[in-house]
Amino acid sequence: MNDIQFSRHRRLRKNASMRELVRENHLRQDDLVYPMFILEGENKRNEVSSMPGVFQVTLDLLGKEMDEIIALGIKSVLLFGIPHEKDECGTEAFHDHGIVQKATRYIKENHPDVIVIADTCLCEYTSHGHCGVVENGRVLNDESLELLVKTAVSQAAAGADIIAPSNMMDGFVAAIRAGLDEAGYKEIPIMSYGIKYSSAFYGPFREAADSTPQFGDRKTYQMDPANRLEALREAESDVQEGADFLIVKPGLPYLDIVRDVKNSFNLPVVIYNVSGEYSMVKAASQNGWIDERSIVMEMLTGMKRAGADLIITYHAKDAARWLSEK
Template sequence: MNNNTEFKRHRRLRSSNSMRAMVRETHLHVEDFIYPMFVVEGSNVKNEVPSMPGVYQVSMDLLLDEVKEVVELGIKSIILFGVPNEKDEVGTGAFIETGIVQEATRLIKRAYPEILIVADTCLCEYTSHGHCGVIHDHDVDNDESLQLLARTAVSQAEAGADIIAPSNMMDGFVKVIRQALDEAGFTNIPIMSYAVKYASAFYGPFRDAADSTPQFGDRKTYQMDPANRLEALREAESDVVEGADFLIVKPALSYLDIVRDVRNHFNLPVVAYNVSGEYSMVKAAALNGWIDEKSLVMEKLTSMKRAGADLIITYFAKDVAKWLKEEN
C-alpha cells in the first residue's frame, strides 16, 4: 500500500486489552448500582419470581441474610418494595407505621446502618385495585392521592429511609412530598423522583414480583406515552423546580435518548432504571444458551452510563458486582 495514503489509524488505540483499557471512556463501578428488593409478610418465605430468575420475594426473618450478601459484594444502596398480605382501596399499608417497608427499613438499619435505603413511595402494591392512588369514577384522583403519598414518604423517613423515591407520576408529587418532609423535620432527606416514567410493556415481570397489576384499565393517564420525547423534559423540569434531588428515567434500555436528553438539560444526578422486562429477556436468552450473559449485561449497563446515567437501578447488581470483583 502507498504509505502516502491519508487516513486515520484509529486501530492503534485498540491493539491490546491493556491499550483498550487505558483509553476506555465509560466505566462501571459497584457504587453505581441500586439493588431492588421485594419484602413480603410471613416467615421463612423465599419465593423466586417466576418471570425473573434469580430475583426473590423474601420475608422479614430472611431479609438480613439477603442484605448481608449485598453488603459483602460492595453494593452500597438498595431500593425496597413491600408486598403486603392485606390491601384496601386507599393503600393504607403504604403509610402506616407498621407497614412492611417501614419495618424492613428499621430491621436493616439496625444491622447495617451504613447501607443506603431508598424507599419506593407509591400506593399500587398496597391498593386492592392496583392503581397508584385513590380511585373516583374509575379514575385516579390526583390531588387526593398526593396527601396519601406525602404521608407515606414521611412514615418511610421516620423509619430510617435515606432517600424517598416517589414513583406514582401524580402531578405535583415532588412538591407535596418535599413540603411534607420539611414540615416533619426531614429537610435533609433527598427525593429521588421517578421524573420520567413511561407506560411501558417492560414492567410486566415487576408486577409479578410486587403483585401490583391494575385490576381494571391501565396507567396510561398518569404514566407517559412511549412515543413522546419533549414531554419528558417538561416532566423532569417540573420535578426539578419542585425540589427533586435525583431524576429517574424508567425504563432505561429503550429510552437511552431520553437519558441523554435529561443529562444534557439538568445538572442533578440521573438514575437509569434497568427494569424487570429488560432483565427477564436477558435471563431467558441466557438460560437457553442463546447469548453470552455477562458480556451482554456489561455492554447494556455500560450503554446506560454512556448515555448519561450516574446511577443504575438494576436486578443485575449482584451479578455485576461479582464479575467486577473477578476482574480485579
C-alpha cells in the same frame, strides 16, 4: 500505500491494557442499586417465576440477603413491599408497621452504612392496583397526593435515606417535599421517578410486587412512549419542585431520554433497568442464545455512556460479582 493518508484509530485498541487506558466510561459497584421485594410473613424466599434469580423475601430472612449484598460491594438498595392486606387507599403503605418501614428499620439498625431508598407508591398496597385514589374508575390526582405524603413521611421516620416517589401524579415532588420539610425531614432527598413511561416492559415486576391494575391501565398518569419533549417538561417540573435525583424508567428503550436529561439538568440521573429488560436477558441466556455476562456488562456500560450516574438493576448482584473478578 505510502501516499494514502488515513487515521490509525486501531493504535488505541491493540491490546487489553491499551483499551483500558483510554476507556471513556467505567461501571463500578458504587453505581448499582439493587431492588428488593420484602414480603409479609415468615421463612419465605419465593423466586419470581418471570424473573429467575429474583426473590420475594420475608423480614426474618432479610439478614442473609443483606450479608450477600454487602459482601458484593453493593451499597444501595431500593425497597418494595408486599403486604398481607390491601384496601382502596393503600393503608399499609403509610402505617408505621408497614413492611417497608419494618425492613428499613432492620437494615438501618444492622447495616447503617447501606443507603436505603424507599419506593413511595400505593400500587402494591391498593386493592385496585393503581397508584392513587380511585373514584368512579378514575385515578384522582390531588386526593392521591395526601396519601403519598403520608407514605413518604412514614418511610422517612423509619430511617429511609432517600424517598423515591414513583406514582407520576402531577405535583407529587412538591407535595412530598413540603410534607417532609413540615415533618422535620428537610435533609431527606427525593429521587423522583419523574420520567416514567407507560411501558410494556413492566410486566414481570407486577408479578414480583403483586401490583397489576385490576381495571384499565396507567396511561392517564404514566408517559406515552412516543414522547420525547414531554420528558424534559416532566423533569423541569420536578427540579423546580425540589427533586434531588431524576429517574428515567425504563432503561434500554429510553437511552436517548437519559442523554437529553443529562444534558439539560445538573442533578444526578438514575436509570431503571426494568424487569422486562432483565427477564429477556435471563430467558435468552437460559436458552443458550447469548453470553449473559457479556450482554449484561455491555448494557450497563451503555447506560453509563448514555449519561446515567446510577443504575437500578436486578442484575446488580451478578454485575458486582463480575466486576470484582476483573
